[in-house]
Amino acid sequence: MELVSNVQLAARVIQHLIAGGVREFCLCAGARNSPFVHLFEKNPHLKVYHFFEERSAAFFALGRIASSRHPVAVITTSGTAAAELLPAAVEGTYSSLPLIMVTADRPKKYRWTGAPQSIEQVGLFSYYIEVSFDLDEQNSHVSLNGLSWKKPIHINVCFKEPLLDEEPFLISPPKQELRNRFPESFPLNMAEEIENFVNRHRPVVILSTIPEKSKSAVVEFLKNLKIPIYAEGISGLRGHPDLLSTTIFSGEKMLAKLIDEGHCNAIIRIGGVPTVRFWRDLEDKRENLPVLSLGYNHFTGLSRSVLHFSELDDLPRLDVQKHDDIPQNIYKFDRDRRLGCEEILKRFPRSEPGLIYSLSKKLKDQSVYLGNSLPIREWDLAADFDFFPNRVVGNRGANGIDGQVSTFMGWSKPHVENWCLIGDLTALYDLSGLWVASQLLQRAFRVVVINNGGGMIFHKMFGKEIFLNRHNVDFKNWAGLWKWEYQKWLDVPETSDLAQLQIIELVPDPAQTTAFWKAWDQLWQT
Numbered sequence: 046m047e048l049v050s051n052v053q054l055a056a057r058v059i060q061h062l063i064a065g066g067v068r069e070f071c072l073c074a075g076a077r078n079s080p081f082v083h084l085f086e087k088n089p090h091l092k093v094y095h096f097f098e099e100r101s102a103a104f105f106a107l108g109r110i111a112s113s114r115h116p117v118a119v120i121t122t123s124g125t126a127a128a129e130l131l132p133a134a135v136e137g138t139y140s141s142l143p144l145i146m147v148t149a150d151r152p153k154k155y156r157w158t159g160a161p162q163s164i165e166q167v168g169l170f171s172y173y174i175e176v177s178f179d180l181d182e183q184n185s186h187v188s189l190n191g192l193s194w195k196k197p198i199h200i201n202v203c204f205k206e207p208l209l210d211e212e213p214f215l216i217s218p219p220k221q222e223l224r225n226r227f228p229e230s231f232p233l234n235m236a237e238e239i240e241n242f243v244n245r246h247r248p249v250v251i252l253s254t255i256p257e258k259s260k261s262a263v264v265e266f267l268k269n270l271k272i273p274i275y276a277e278g279i280s281g282l283r284g285h286p287d288l289l290s291t292t293i294f295s296g297e298k299m300l301a302k303l304i305d306e307g308h309c310n311a312i313i314r315i316g317g318v319p320t321v322r323f324w325r326d327l328e329d330k331r332e333n334l335p336v337l338s339l340g341y342n343h344f345t346g347l348s349r350s351v352l353h354f355s356e357l358d359d360l361p362r363l364d365v366q367k368h369d370d371i372p373q374n375i376y377k378f379d380r381d382r383r384l385g386c387e388e389i390l391k392r393f394p395r396s397e398p399g400l401i402y403s404l405s406k407k408l409k410d411q412s413v414y415l416g417n418s419l420p421i422r423e424w425d426l427a428a429d430f431d432f433f434p435n436r437v438v439g440n441r442g443a444n445g446i447d448g449q450v451s452t453f454m455g456w457s458k459p460h461v462e463n464w465c466l467i468g469d470l471t472a473l474y475d476l477s478g479l480w481v482a483s484q485l486l487q488r489a490f491r492v493v494v495i496n497n498g499g500g501m502i503f504h505k506m507f508g509k510e511i512f513l514n515r516h517n518v519d520f521k522n523w524a525g526l527w528k529w530e531y532q533k534w535l536d537v538p539e540t541s542d543l544a545q546l547q548i549i550e551l552v553p554d555p556a557q558t559t560a561f562w563k564a565w566d567q568l569w570q571t
Contacts, residue, residue, distance in 0.1 A: 048182045051204045052211045055080035057185050058147060058202060059091070059216055065189040067145060068092060068115050071102040075122025077162065078149035079208045087213040094484050099126050101477045103133030103144060104448025107440065108455020110142045114258070116194065118145040124162040127169060127201075132447045134173040134197045139442030140254075140317070141195040141342040146170070150203045153181060166201050174199045181205075195342050235354045236363055242337045242352060243365045246311035249273045249293075249303050251324065252280035254317030254441065256341055259357040263315055264288065266360035273309065273371055275300055277425055278415055279439035280316055284430040291371075295382035296426045297321050298569055302378075304334065308371055311335040315357070318346030320421055320441055382568060383430075389564045390427055395536055395554035396561035397495065398427035401466075403537035404493065404551070405429045408464055412436040414456060416449035416467035420495060424466065435461065446471040450478025450492065459487035469496040470514060472523070479527045482546060490529075493549045494520050497558075524548040 049057070059081070062070075069092045074082045085093050096102035099121050106117040121127055127148040137144040148166050155163040167179050175196035178187050181203035192198070242248075250272060255263055264287050267274060275293045276283040284292075293299045300323045303309040312327065312334060327334055327347055336351040339360070345353045390402040401420070405428035413434045415421045421439055440452045449471050457463040472494045482490060499515040524531035530544035534551050543549075 049185050050182070050210045051080040051208055052084065052213055054180060054182065054185050054202060054204070055084055056214070056216055058180070058187060058200060059084060061187040061189065062116075062118050062145060062147075063216075063218060066115050067118050068113070069094065069106075069109055069117045071096055071106050071109075071117065071119040073097065073099045073102050073119070073121045073126065075126065075149070076208065077122040077151065077204060078120055078147075078202075080204060080213075081120050081147070081149070083209060083213040084216065088216050091216070094481055096480065098477050098480070099129035100132060100448060101451040101475065101480065103130045103146070104136070104440070104451035104475075104478075105455040105481055106144055107133055107137055107140070107142050107448075108452040108457070110137075110144065110455075111140075111438065111452075112456045112458060116143040116145050116198075118147055120147040121149065122162075123148065123150050123166065124164055127166045128164070131170060131173070134170045134199075136440060136442050136444045136448070137197040138173045139342075139344060140440070141442075142197075143175075143192075143194045144197040145200065146174075146197060147200045147202060150201050152203050152205050153179075167199075170197065170199050173197060177201065179203070235352075238352055239337065239339075239354060240363055240365055242311070242335070243270070243313070243363075246335055247272070247309050247370055248311040248313045248335075248337070249275065249300060249309040250313045250315060251300070251319045251321060252276040252282055252315050253319040254279050254439065255281055255315065255357065257281070257436075259341065262358045262360050266363065266365070267291075267315075269361075270365055272313075273303060275321065277320060278413075278421060278428060278437050279320070279441060281437045283425070283428070283437070284433040286433070289430075291376075292430075293379055294430060295379045295386060297323055299379050299382070303371075303375070304331070308375055311337070313337045313339065314346065315339045316341070317441065318344060320418070320439075321425070322422075385568045386426070386565065389561055389568065392564070393554075393557040393561040396557040397497065397553040398423050398561055398565075399557065400495070400534075400537055400551055400553055402427040402429060404466075406432050407537070408432060408434050408462075410435045411462040411464055412456075412458060413438075414449075414453040414463070414465040415439040416453065416465055417446045417471040419468050420466040446474045448475055448478070450475040451481075453492075454478055454481050454485065454490070457485065457488050457490065459485075462489045462491060464491045464493065466493045466495065469494055469516070469518065469520075470499070472520060473518065476523060476526075479523075479529065482527065482529075489543075489545050491543060491547050491549060492529075493551055495551050495553065496520065497553055497555070520548055520550045 071094045073096045103119050106119050109117045130146045151163045177199040179201050338345045338353040390399045393399045401423045409432040453465040521531050529546040529548050531548050
């Protein structure tokens, strides 16, 4: 039996990852993973981001995967450092992002002993991985063949003492890459079922998260379909010029009107699981409403059985020519309500939706990251349709507020303004997320923190103070900690000078926010 050194074992893991398509590594350096650390130092041609905190590193990696369409590996030391990856593994599973988690470990004989920095790392990620490898000096085999690349992967590497048992050496690139990018397309094996569903019903479409590579296919499909479309902001297609003729402009309430008045009698969901509240009604009070689910993984987003297809790129091949059965007066009603909404937004410019409306006018052709429930829902309602961002995304597979700043940093791109809209508690939850900014060259960041003094989304849901986590924190010192510029906005200025690295604290007026929602509800009662 061939025994390999720690350094050889670490090098083999790196070579397997490169052969599998990994181009970037997030390294959380420590003693136990020092064979990896020394190899990266010896091989500066490998792209490495350095982190002191594992949870942030893993969420940053999710952002890089979503942006680059390549898997990214996070390398940690042992013990609870490995456990810090679990939240990102959960999100990676439900967002179909192949996060590769490489956890250093002590030798296997230490398991179940309580020895320092020894926990049971194998099995730690339970359901939230596609495959697990448990490596040591006797077993260095890793095979990434045949994977779906739609779930995280765990590689646990046991290192014996002494940790650095030989000098690090140059790592040669593999002769043949096993996998270049995510799978692009699969055979369309449910065409007849999809076509029959569309032709038998009068559906309305709900668009949620759509992978960048699939957007053109979805647009072509919807142009042929010619039925009402509710596009969530994180679909990246809200306000798309080719879809405006059948777009719902007036918000989620219009979905209920279309169904309740019999204009539509079914739902087609395209993309990720929708964040809109209407989707949850399909579990109970609308449990008999037919649903066709078209996503990019096997998750339907519902506990009941529905027709589901998990590939989007072949949609234009479907024969689904539909005549627009929706009376024009319904579209007029929708647009009239949108005009009424804009009048209310202008009347209460310092309300939370009013601030989002004004801010959205600055973001035409830019990159926008929506970081938690309230910004997502307020963007969907209030953002101006005439100012279409170049990219819009959110990390919403299973996520609420965890790791949002870190994911935004990973998702960012150079040569464009990258805007992140998050709530105050979400920012507090990921204060270390800005750490990596100095390693991301030629990027402009604008982190907008909507500071309403607590978790105000729960105020509308429950109306009880105990849910809100009230605070008096501001974010000036957060900006100062990372040497970012800071501005506090009570309203959105028409012009403003913004630095490359900027934190903007957006402070809504509670009275105007309350007045806005009251006027909005009254608009729909007329």
